[in-house]
Amino acid sequence: MALHKISDFDTDYHNTIQGKDIKGMGVYSRSSDEKIGTVSDILVDDQGQFRYLLVDLGFWIFGKKVLLPLGRAQVDSIEERVYTALTKKQAEDLPEFKDDTVLDYDYEERVRGVYRTPLEASAPLGGVGRTTPTYDRNTYNYSQDADLYDTSVQDDTTIRLYEERLVANKQRRKAGEVAIGKHVETETARVAVPIEKERVVIERVTPADAGRVVTGDATAFREGEIAHVDIYEEVPDIRKEAVVREEVRVRKVVDHETVEATETIRREELDIDTDGRTVVNKQDRI
Template sequence: MALYKIKDFDPDYRDHFEGHDIKGMDLYSGDQKIGSVNDVLVDEEGRFRYLIINTGAWIFGKQVMLPIGRARIDYSDNHVYADGLTKQQVEALPEFTEDLKIDYDQEEQVRNVYRPTAATATTGLEAPLESSAALNSPVPVDGTAYTGSSMGATTAPTYDRDTYNYDYDADLYAIDDTKHPSLKLYQERLVANKTRAKTGEVAIGKRVETETARVSVPVEKERVVIERSTPTSGTITPDATAFQEGEVARVEVYEETPDIHKEAFVREEVTVKKVVEQDTVTAEEQIRREELDVDTQGRPVVEGDAAKRKKI
């Protein structure tokens, strides 16, 4: 079964743990700090299978795989406890590296160190006291098939790389809820989001309209007026110019003609822009919240805020 680092499997994994991040938590064995948690490996369904732990100065900073069933996570103290982990086990485990290929054979090598009877047979060490219950778990002798168990069954199911299931090693992979006694109180809350939707579209364009314009231009034109009259004076003596042909009187005549043409000019300028108007939308909804009720009998000592809400 394929394994993935938790961030590769779900980049937003912290949201599922109320902001807590197991990566970086301190690792303890009893009251002794022995290292820290570097990463988490999950299977294809997102179930925790291993913690990648760095043993720090305890074993010269060696990174190894710790089955999740051998860990106890305390989010309140930001600690992870591996009370049954021994130095001999860490020394016997293969070192985890970024380029390590984790396959069935690699996991079997890890499992055989943590399986109590296998660890005793291969390293000559006693199994951790905390893991004594695992002595009743089937243990593969050759790493490929179960041969029996001390549960009283005469025949145990066999497995190989194609049929192995993590349920066969419940002691290594099952999370013991009794080690994490808690009661979750849920509360509903209103979550307000906004969505942006297109409600319309405005198109601004130009069109040409035609109309008939009239303009009046006054023009002037000249004309020649010839008037004849009879002199009233008496006889005159003609001068030298009298009685000569070819004398002409010239008068220039002018006339105005209209010059009408069209020219374009900017009549109006239009600027188009958008403005954002804000409005507040108020919604009301009933939400539920769970409160803790503590029922007591007799005179037990109840400490904490829960005691203020107890029922007698």
């Protein structure tokens, strides 16, 4: 059965398929959540059934492209991711896909041989209750490897349960501004300064020897005799000088408080309808 790239099979496949286009989605390891590659194309059979994802393993093995059977891929359309249990060893063992690769039965068998379970690949002939499956190119049908191509028979399905949570962050914003400056005020100041002034006091008194006769040479009759007396007085000397009156120190302090916020959050819970069947926990198969 021939294989075709989806764009060659249906040039208008974007409008034909339902849901999001898988091409371009990242491919992640189911066990480690590590990105291992990218879906570069999709391969379909003659009836248009999805059979393989063409994965570019650039994150694991640079430049190598391999086929991933659809049954071994799990598409998460919300996260736009493809999950797989492909191991690094399987990626190395898978035949490389190139543009000139012939997608015939022999090439597909090499691919399927890597993905088939160890029991199918190595169980000895004649084992008790076990036989090695045989495949014939003339009669082979994809249903013979249902676990590789049929997504309805996958052993496990992952359902992600989401919940909302409150994320508290802080943002620093300007709450106001304080401007501090100076201005000049004027007032009339009064100061009292005691001063001294000299004045002349003239007293005319009768000496104790008044009337006594004096000699002629002792007589001093002179015209124009003048006595000079200097008179002083104090005057106020008023001037202004600037002095430091006080200091104003400006600083900031941080006040701490707790702000509480209330918000309604949602959480998903798992609903299980067993319909009378027993639920058994299973581990992911690698």
